[in-house]
Amino acid sequence: MKDKHLSDAEIQQYVLQKKCDAYTLEHMRHCTNCKIKAVQYRLILDGIKAQEKPVFEFSLAELVIEQLPEHQQKKPNGRAFSYYISFMAIFFALIIFYLFGSNLISLFKGITPISIGLIITTVTGLLVILCIDMYKKYRMKIQILNFD
Amino acid sequence: MDYKKQNNPAERPLVEKVLRGDTNAFKVIMKNTEGLVAQIIFKMIPDSEDRKDIAQEIYLKAYRNLASFKFHSKLSTWIAQIAYNTCINFLEKRKLVFFYNGNDHNESVDEVPGIQHHNPDPSDNETEKLLFKQQLSKILKTEIDKLSPVYKTLITLYHNEELSYAEIAEISRLPEGTVKNYLFRARKILRDNILLTYKKEEL
Numbered sequence: 001m002k003d004k005h006l007s008d009a010e011i012q013q014y015v016l017q018k019k020c021d022a023y024t025l026e027h028m029r030h031c032t033n034c035k036i037k038a039v040q041y042r043l044i045l046d047g048i049k050a051q052e053k054p055v056f057e058f059s060l061a062e063l064v065i066e067q068l069p070e071h072q073q074k075k076p077n078g079r080a081f082s083y084y085i086s087f088m089a090i091f092f093a094l095i096i097f098y099l100f101g102s103n104l105i106s107l108f109k110g111i112t113p114i115s116i117g118l119i120i121t122t123v124t125g126l127l128v129i130l131c132i133d134m135y136k137k138y139r140m141k142i143q144i145l146n147f148d
Numbered sequence: 149m150d151y152k153k154q155n156n157p158a159e160r161p162l163v164e165k166v167l168r169g170d171t172n173a174f175k176v177i178m179k180n181t182e183g184l185v186a187q188i189i190f191k192m193i194p195d196s197e198d199r200k201d202i203a204q205e206i207y208l209k210a211y212r213n214l215a216s217f218k219f220h221s222k223l224s225t226w227i228a229q230i231a232y233n234t235c236i237n238f239l240e241k242r243k244l245v246f247f248y249n250g251n252d253h254n255e256s257v258d259e260v261p262g263i264q265h266h267n268p269d270p271s272d273n274e275t276e277k278l279l280f281k282q283q284l285s286k287i288l289k290t291e292i293d294k295l296s297p298v299y300k301t302l303i304t305l306y307h308n309e310e311l312s313y314a315e316i317a318e319i320s321r322l323p324e325g326t327v328k329n330y331l332f333r334a335r336k337i338l339r340d341n342i343l344l345t346y347k348k349e350e351l
Contacts (some may be wrong), residue, residue: 008332008336009332012332012335012336037210040339040342040343041335041339044288044335044338044339044342045283045307045335047281047284047288048288048292048303048304048307048308049307049308049310050281050285050286051288051289051292051304051308053175053183053184053186053187053308054186054187054189054190055186056182056186056199056200056203057196057198058183060178060203061175061178061179061182061202063204064174064204064207065171065174065175065209067204068171068174068208068211074173091308093220107150130163
């Protein structure tokens with residue numbers, strides 16, 4: 001048997017009756033110091049289990065019920081909302097193209113294809129990064145607000 | 149308590165009733181989950197007036213967002229999650245420190261006599277044992293209160309409410325490994341502090 005005592009983590013595992021290796025079990029059989037520690041942990045855990053459960057000193061249900069709105073409203077459908085936004089964006093893009101299409105085409109006529117490619121790649125890249133960032137922030141806020 | 153039941157099939161009709169405007173059904177939900185919510189609030193919020201406001205805020209939030217509850221977890225876990233987050237947000241707003249623990253010392257207490265004098269041998273006198281238990285319970289309550297809000301909440305949810313690591317991880321949105329680590333540290337701090345208290349009393 002090694003002289004070294006068990007760590008607190010090992011003793012806690014032993015007390016909680018989680019997986020213990022043969023060395024831990026053997027050590028616990030012989031080491032008074034670790035046995036005492038285990039008894040102390042056992043007493044503490046039993047003590048926590050036996051602690052009185054807190055109760056509100058007011059009628060929470062009554063307080064909450066009187067503040068509830070008349071009728072629970074269903075959350076707007078998120079998917080329908082995103083379809084609506086996409087439709088509106090496409091609609092406005094088409095209008096702009098219809099009104100200024102010829103000007104836009106002539107604007108790009110003088111530029112070499114490689115430059116157009118570069119511009120499109122940069123803009124798309126930036127848009128993707130911005131969208132990912134926005135989505136991450138949105139998820140974080142939703143998590144904090146408990147809306148999911 | 150009802151919130152300990154696994155996959156309670158009564159939850160879905162109850163939630164649907166609430167969504168149709170039945171406030172009595174919401175009252176039932178509140179009754180079933182109030183104990184767990186109280187545990188979280190009492191462990192995290194020190195002031196009784198704040199507790200009252202926060203308890204109401206939690207259930208109003210739950211009511212407003214019940215339509216988004218997808219039954220991926222137990223309803224009690226979902227409401228406990230709202231309770232935990234609301235308390236954390238409150239502590240953050242008030243700039244109250246929720247991880248610091250002033251008594252998180254590294255002093256060795258292995259040689260402190262303390263509890264080891266009270267050997268819970270079955271041959272001990274019953275009255276003495278009862279007195280010891282009462283004394284320990286009192287000390288334990290004081291020492292739990294001294295822990296940081298997160299530690300005392302986690303330790304209570306695990307040892308008093310007997311929730312699983314997975315449920316606690318879901319409520320606190322902490323990884324399961326972190327929950328286990330915090331629980332280990334909380335138990336160690338608690339033991340060290342109790343031994344120190346005993347030592348002081350004996351001096």
